[in-house]
Amino acid sequence: NCDVCLNPPTLWDGTEAAQKLLSTVYRTGQRFGAGHVLDVLLGKTTEKIDRFGHNQLSVFGIGAAHTDKVWRAVLRQLVVRGLLEVDHTAYGALKLTQAARPVLKGEETVMLRAIEVRPARSKKSRFAPSSGEGVHNDEDPLFLSLRAWRRETANEKGVPAYVILHDATLREIAARRPATLAKLGEISGLGTKKLEAYGEAVLGVVAEG
Ligand SMILES: [Zn+2]
Known part of the structure; x- marks a missing residue:
């Protein structure tokens, strides 16, 4: 390559x-x-x-x-x-x-x-049934993708990852898979400011994951 x-x-x-x-x-x-x-x-x-x-x-x-x-x-x-x-x-x-x-x-x-380093997806998690609403599964590939995105964003801004979004918020996003900014806004921990700052990027990760 x-x-x-x-x-x-x-x-x-x-x-x-x-x-x-x-x-x-x-x-x-x-x-x-x-x-x-x-x-x-x-x-x-x-x-x-x-x-x-x-x-x-x-x-x-x-x-x-x-x-x-x-x-x-x-x-x-x-x-x-x-x-x-x-x-x-x-x-x-x-x-x-x-x-x-x-x-x-x-x-x-x-x-x-830069292409961010994403966590390897294990065979197990790839073929596991997608988690339903409210299910917290840290092996969920989407949750891992969201964390990778957060790490990249935090590095760019030079702030700790939790300042971007909390783990609990990422888990909820992974479980609900919102497709619109409005749906994303319903998730706890995502105020108007964070929605404005990261909403589009998060939807991009969800769309791809
Ligand atoms: Zn190449």
């Missing part, structure tokens, strides 16, 4: 990566979630890719130079920046927004932040 994968820089020019990811969303018809889009991008062989003939697309495997981890970080940042949106009424399908146009046309540069 490349330098970005091996030794993530603080900020890198992710324009080409963004274009590849946005193109893959577009070519697969803007009706699939993150998992399938990344499988196509990475050129994986899956039953779903076979079924839809997505291995025939020009974008099939164009992202193979980067790791799955790098692509997940790129995807999350594109969602947070509003270049991609997650359609929760269509099983989390990724869709392009107007903001994606200038990037696809090469008129805009996309600088991406």
